[in-house]
Amino acid sequence: MSTKLSSFTLGGGGGMSPRLRRRLLRVCLQLPTWVLVLTCATVARAEPAITPGLWTASPLRSDWNIGDWGAACGPRPSGGNEAGGSVTIAVQGNELTLNGLGRSFATTQCWEQYPGLSRVSHSSGPTSWRTACKTSAADARQASLITNLSGSGSRLNFDETGQYQFVIKGQNCTASVRRTRTFTRVDPAAAAPAASAAEKPKSARCERVGLPERLEVRPSRKLMRPGERFTFRANVVDRSSAFRARTSTSS
DSSP, X not given: OOOOOXXXXXXXXXXXXXXXXXXXXXXXXXXXXXXXXXXXXXXXXXXXXXXXXXXXXXXXXXXXXXXXXXXXXXXXXXXXXXXXXXXXXXXXXXXXXXXXXXXXXXXXXXXXXXXXXXXXXXXXXXXXXXXXXXXXXXXXXXXXXXXXXXXXXXEEEEEEEEEEEEEETTEEEXXXXXXXXXXXXXXXXXHHHHHHHHSOOOOSTTSSOOOEEEEEEESSOOOOOTTOOOEEEEEXXXXXXXXXXXXXEEO
């Protein structure tokens, strides 16, 4: 029986001390293969089963559920939907980093950037990541978030739930939201032709430069007092007006 162990590493280990990890490694290396798989895998940490590279994000959907919400609470929560687009996913240890859509996001974070939120717990595995965030107990506006990502290969699912509660003028204000979106990996073979097609063709107007036809100075008029300095911009234009040699001069 052949056993592949390349997908496991003894790095990390949560709160395990480096000395304990070294001792476990020495013990594991002395065990038979089948015992090694069953025993040592419990202290190993698997790499994420997500392929790094260019991905496409679907639009972010936000579904709100309003609980107690009186007039004193103000406008009812709504919105939060966002357009999709391209993101780049990188693997860093056991976590993922997503860059794109106007921001950088890691699987160690909650997606919503609510004021006063702090991470209270986090767990990760080869195919799933879970992060919980919460405002402090002293905060008048209580909020708690749970951000889940799961997937493998070329698909990654995002699911975040949020709970909000506060009191204004004796009125209890409660609401909850669920945000979902899907990430799909872009096939590198398909991405290369698309990138080439997106390149703008070079203009052939300036391949041949004609003789200078006129000199354009901007601005054409400028009121100046004695001792003042000002920079004029000049363009040398050929007969076809295709070639412009730009320069500047100060007076």
